[in-house]
Amino acid sequence: MKIKFVSLVSIVCLGVASIVMKADTLTLNNGTNDPLGGSVQIYPYSFQLNTSAGTSTVNLMCLNYNREITSGESWSVTEESIPTGNTVIDRDYRADAILYSEILHPPAGVSASEIQYAEWSIFDPANLVGNSLFDFTARILATDALFEASNQQLINSGYFNQFTLYIPSNDTSSGPQEFIGTATTPEPSSLMLFGSGLIGMAGMLRRRLVRS
Template identity: 30%
Template sequence: MMKSAKKMFYPAALAAGVLLSSSAMAFEDFQITESSVPGAAVNTFTADRIVGGYQEIVTFGAGTFDVSILWTAGQFFDDGTGIASQVGGFGPNTYDMYGLFQASGTFVSNGAGGSLFSFNSGGTLDLLIDADKDNAYTAPLTGDLAWTATGNTADDILLATGEVLSGAGVLDPTLSTCGPGVNCGSFGTNTDFNLTDAGKDFFTAPVPFYNVSFQSGQFDQFNVSGTQSIVGSLDAVFNVPEPSALALFGLGLLGMGGVARRKTKAKA
């Protein structure tokens, strides 16, 4: 069950990633060496973002929120073009890459039936590889931020850790893309990014690697109360502007993203 949940967001995330990557905003290049993953074939390439989808469990209080995200990588991109790689695939030589993200923050009404979100500093990010694709997670319980391992995660490879530095987001149900309840807002978080030894074998350039990462997400409609499960797309890039600016930039692409996601669902 949860194994499929780790992959179910890939088509929508891929569509959104293509559109975001085709924008005028450029991100820093980095080099991936996939042969460092046990069982992967030799393959080295340059990319500027990692596209994926996520499931988010968020609990809202009186003007506060606590959030926990399970993100699954779907594909690497460079200048708007998808790169042939072994991540998220099926068959021999493939592997899964995923992230566990926890954070907290505050929110206020934006006067349009939505909300503005601000992330506190101090949350956490772990980026891992499941080389043999045999793990699984279940969602946190109410008020709990920890995803529970229900498969074999003991052999997963920790690539990097990070701490949340800042972040911003907006939910706006008046957006034209939000009619069917998809692409109703965006968010961005800024974290530091500390590679492990295994991570240095995977992210092989530049050296030293970037010390700041950014996660740019889009999400579907949800109620800002109680505990909610939210899905959406999320890109990872490195050494970028402040997340508040990129969260607003993401809103400008919601129209295109909404069209792409509706087309994807129509084909399913």
């Protein structure tokens, strides 16, 4: 079992719209073998999450294809809210959140594997070139998620408040992956938007597939 001990750097955010951050520890229990094949595991990844409030088991979605972790490995993470800014990386994290909502309730005819590969393509597209599992449907999912991530009405609605990013302290190509999950206590209004968002995304995907 490989364990990394990483010192946690305190970050102070100044400004009107600061990102919520909490320092915790993740320990990987196991991932899920891809039923479509391949040597990598896909959502859900089961973790033991250790916080100041106690320990719990959470299922998270992986955001990085080109990093590796092993069962039993632990690392320090910072819990962060989904950014609502206008930078490319802000948009990409929102696309990650949209795809995570898709994998919780996959549209008819869409596999968890396709959604996971769409997720990986947001940050690591070059690593998926020539990968047969990054298929046509996965490409549509990624394209649509990136488009919706720029929807200012969706951003302003509070929809993204229901998600949490788990960013490793060693957030480099040699460190653990970033993960996304559901916020501990999503607001009721966000839950309603969550459901309506899923319905809208599913309908949009079906229309795209039919036209293609």
